[in-house]
Amino acid sequence: MIEHRDLTHYKKMRWKNGAGYTFELARSAGDDLDAFDWRISMADVKTSGDFSKFSGLQRILTVLEGQGLVLHIDGEARQLNTLQSVQFSGSSAVSCKLIAGTVRDFNLIYDPQKLLARYHWITQTSTTEIFSSADLVFIFNQSLEALEIIIDQQIFHLKHQESLLIDQEKRLKSIVLTEQQLKQTCLIELTKI
Known part of the structure; x- marks a missing residue:
């Protein structure tokens, strides 16, 4: 199966922590944010704050648009600019600080055991x-x-x-x-x- 997806196919949904919205581009199955094997999404980060946790899963995040952000992953700071990526555990304590305004990011979350x-x-x-x-x-x-x-x-x-x-x-x-x-x-x- 080959499927072409545009913005009308993407599902807008609240973040797991309720602090913003994600555009879900694709996922393995279901609607529950605790029950999937993989998920690909895009989110507009409008304020600095904490990231949702996805225990047992792995995350890869890339900045698509905006002036970048600083991620604090388990206490370690990492600055990301446009098209820079970082990988981290979904169990990690992660917060972000926006550098200068809203950032759109792109995310893959997946189960590394599967x-x-x-x-x-x-x-x-x-x-x-x-x-x-x-x-x-x-x-x-x-x-x-x-x-x-x-x-x-x-x-x-x-x-x-x-x-x-x-x-x-x-x-x-x-x-x-x-x-x-x-x-x-x-x-x-x-x-x-």
Whole structure:
């Protein structure tokens, strides 16, 4: 199954701690914030404060837009600017301090006991070909320019912040991200253990 997702497919929901809203781009199953194997989301962080905990899960967060933030993860400070990422345990005590105004971030949360994850930002402008046999592949276009993707000779076009979900396609796939002037694409591969 290959599914093209745009902003109308994304589900707006409250953060687990109630302090803001997330746009859920995709998830393994269900609606409960304590019962999923993986979840991909985008959130607008409008104020400094604490992050929700997701015990037993792993998190990867990337700043998409804004002037950046400083994350305090179990007491250690880490500054993130645009397209910089950090990985941390969902059980960690995490808070953020905004540097200068609202930040939009992008998140993968997954169960490391069930899944192997590959999370990679592709920024080179030239055509990129990837071969993947992952159980699930998720491609997200952050560039303002449309991205053309060719998967086994099928062509897809992703506008800004649109995504492609490739699920239950265990066979080896050829994924071609064509030349793009300012490529800002996140490729997530999830493989069951």
